[in-house]
Amino acid sequence: MAATVLDGATTPSVATDPIIEVENLTMRFRSKRSETVALDDVSLTVRAGEFVTIAGPSGCGKSTLLKLVAGLTPGFEGKVHLYGAPVTRPQRDIGFAFQRSALLEWRGVRKNILLQAEMRGMDRRLAQRRADHLIELTGLTGFEKALPHELSGGMQQRVALCRALLHEPRVLLMDEPFGALDALTREQMNVEMNRIWRETGTTVVLVTHSVPEAVYLGSRIVVMSPRPGRIVETLEPGLPDERDYGTTLRDPRFTRAAERIRGLLGATHTPE
Amino acid sequence: MTTTEDLRADSSDGPPTATARATAKDTAVPGRGRTSAWGQAVRLADASWRPLVVLGLLFAGWWFVAWRELVPAYLIPSPGAVLETMVSERAMLLEHTWVTTVETVLGFVIAAVVGVATAVLLVYSKTAEKSLYPLILFAQVIPKIAIAPILVVWFGFGLTPKIILAVLIAFFPVVVSAVAGLRSVDPELLEMSATMGASRWRTFVKIRFPGALPQLMSGLKVAVTLAVVGAVVGEFVGADRGLGFVLLLASGNLDAPLLFADLILMSLIGVVLFVLVELAEHLLIPWHASRRGSVVLAAS
Ligand SMILES: Nc1ncnc2c1ncn2[C@@H]1O[C@H](COP(=O)(O)OP(=O)(O)OP(=O)(O)O)[C@@H](O)[C@H]1O
Ligand SMILES: [Mg+2]
Numbered sequence: 423m424a425a426t427v428l429d430g431a432t433t434p435s436v437a438t439d440p441i442i443e444v445e446n447l448t449m450r451f452r453s454k455r456s457e458t459v460a461l462d463d464v465s466l467t468v469r470a471g472e473f474v475t476i477a478g479p480s481g482c483g484k485s486t487l488l489k490l491v492a493g494l495t496p497g498f499e500g501k502v503h504l505y506g507a508p509v510t511r512p513q514r515d516i517g518f519a520f521q522r523s524a525l526l527e528w529r530g531v532r533k534n535i536l537l538q539a540e541m542r543g544m545d546r547r548l549a550q551r552r553a554d555h556l557i558e559l560t561g562l563t564g565f566e567k568a569l570p571h572e573l574s575g576g577m578q579q580r581v582a583l584c585r586a587l588l589h590e591p592r593v594l595l596m597d598e599p600f601g602a603l604d605a606l607t608r609e610q611m612n613v614e615m616n617r618i619w620r621e622t623g624t625t626v627v628l629v630t631h632s633v634p635e636a637v638y639l640g641s642r643i644v645v646m647s648p649r650p651g652r653i654v655e656t657l658e659p660g661l662p663d664e665r666d667y668g669t670t671l672r673d674p675r676f677t678r679a680a681e682r683i684r685g686l687l688g689a690t691h692t693p694e
Numbered sequence: 695m696t697t698t699e700d701l702r703a704d705s706s707d708g709p710p711t712a713t714a715r716a717t718a719k720d721t722a723v724p725g726r727g728r729t730s731a732w733g734q735a736v737r738l739a740d741a742s743w744r745p746l747v748v749l750g751l752l753f754a755g756w757w758f759v760a761w762r763e764l765v766p767a768y769l770i771p772s773p774g775a776v777l778e779t780m781v782s783e784r785a786m787l788l789e790h791t792w793v794t795t796v797e798t799v800l801g802f803v804i805a806a807v808v809g810v811a812t813a814v815l816l817v818y819s820k821t822a823e824k825s826l827y828p829l830i831l832f833a834q835v836i837p838k839i840a841i842a843p844i845l846v847v848w849f850g851f852g853l854t855p856k857i858i859l860a861v862l863i864a865f866f867p868v869v870v871s872a873v874a875g876l877r878s879v880d881p882e883l884l885e886m887s888a889t890m891g892a893s894r895w896r897t898f899v900k901i902r903f904p905g906a907l908p909q910l911m912s913g914l915k916v917a918v919t920l921a922v923v924g925a926v927v928g929e930f931v932g933a934d935r936g937l938g939f940v941l942l943l944a945s946g947n948l949d950a951p952l953l954f955a956d957l958i959l960m961s962l963i964g965v966v967l968f969v970l971v972e973l974a975e976h977l978l979i980p981w982h983a984s985r986r987g988s989v990v991l992a993a994s
């Protein structure tokens with residue numbers, strides 16, 4: 423453990439390959455009447471095994487950034503590379519958790535999770551075993567057959583999370599995956615997320631409104647400005663990879679980083 | 695550096711079990727609210743007694759008018775006389791009912807298949823949409839009943855012109871509802887499908903089509919009642935069989951009881967087919983039906 427702390431503090435991930443490379447990215451949405459600059463000259467590199475959290479006010483282009491990296495939104499200016507190749511079309515070698523859970527209302531929990539496997543033509547048995555494991559992990563046991571409209575918002579988000587994790591993607595893009603959870607469940611999901619990240623070595627980019635969540639989960643925290651979205655600062659608090667609600671929250675590095683981010687986001691925007 | 699293996703060794707204890715236990719708080723058996731057969735029967739009874747009372751009152755009024763001979767019997771026969779005709783002529787009436795039912799069902803099925811196929815084409819091809827959709831909308835204003843004589847000239851007195859007329863009338867609501875349903879898909883679902891590397895076909899089968907079913911089914915319910923109209927009108931224009939043909943005969947002979955018996959049978963075909971489509975809807979999209987209840991029964 424001690425070694426990890428030192429490593430984490432002194433040599434932040436340097437030698438690993440860049441997985442996501444975004445350079446001078448600008449995204450404008452044009453409509454007949456107006457033009458919205460959602461992202462303005464954003465540059466960000468995410469390396470293998472990193473957990474990058476993005477915090478920023480509502481409407482600053484966080485969702486847009488994730489969708490651009492996933493290849494879901496065409497028409498940007500600048501460079502977006504994933505796994506070293508330019509992103510020109512929807513990327514399938516990723517897991518994407520949408521801000522609104524995007525569940526199929528006619529499928530039960532388990533079948534919604536297994537959609538990932540069906541669409542990819544994964545081995546059915548393996549997928550089912552993994553789905554059951556994820557259902558247990560996220561506390562959805564007993565709800566396997568429940569339809570989305572029978573679930574709470576938080577439970578729907580957990581289903582979406584399971585679906586994004588089912589195929590063990592190398593890169594996980596998560597758009598406020600825990601936004602609709604109550605504080606307690608959210609903490610549990612944060613602990614779980616941290617563990618999944620450490621165990622699988624997945625590269626994660628997670629968007630959040632919550633400052634504690636950003637610092638608790640991120641090995642690096644990107645803070646964005648209000649629209650047009652720019653990156654105002656990137657923080658690396660140097661916390662050990664293994665987080666723990668008991669100690670991490672009291673760690674001076676945690677509190678300092680949280681303070682700093684709150685300051686950057688402005689006193690008016692500190693939800694939770 | 696912190697490799698994955700290090701971390702895995704690090705984290706072999708603690709959090710997972712703790713979390714599993716903690717999140718178990720909401721794992722109580724969820725109230726799925728599965729409606730039992732008895733529950734459904736109760737709902738049906740609850741929903742249908744009011745319309746049945748109204749229907750009963752109408753019959754009573756009809757019976758009263760005929761009994762007091764307020765209107766001559768050759769205009770409005772007594773319910774008894776109608777029933778008598780239905781029984782005595784049951785073989786003949788059954789045969790003609792069967793003919794009209796076959797025409798209606800075939801017309802409806804063809805309209806459904808062609809309509810859905812057309813809708814898929816319109817939704818997936820911009821060119822098809824631009825060139826075909828305005829024409830389909832325009833064709834809807836042509837009074838299709840006026841086409842019936844032409845169809846008889848072309849296809850004679852057999853089943854074909856009736857089926858074609860039923861198709862022409864039932865086609866429009868199918869196309870419109872299917873196009874609306876297929877277009878109503880949440881764009882985020884399509885994006886999600888794209889990140890799964892799904893082919894267009896898989897996306898259609900697993901996301902788009904099931905999502906379009908609720909709207910499509912409402913269109914089909916309208917279509918099935920219109921198909922009856924198409925078949926009967928086809929029979930009016932030129933036929934030697936079917937309820938439409940019998941209706942014309944009865945009208946020529948001023949046979950009011952037969953007229954009324956015939957009319958009741960025509961309505962029955964429509965009602966029965968409508969209920970069948972509604973049943974299919976319950977089977978196909980229980981997730982939808984369970985939330986909004988049945989159209990027929992929800993009115994209460
Ligand atoms: N498809 C689109 N067409 C037009 N404008 C869009 C589109 N998508 C996003 N925008 C605009 O781009 C800006 C950024 O949107 P985005 O959804 O990325 O914000 P966000 O940071 O995710 O906000 P939130 O935290 O509320 O989810 C907004 O002003 C939004 O109106
Ligand atoms: Mg967003």
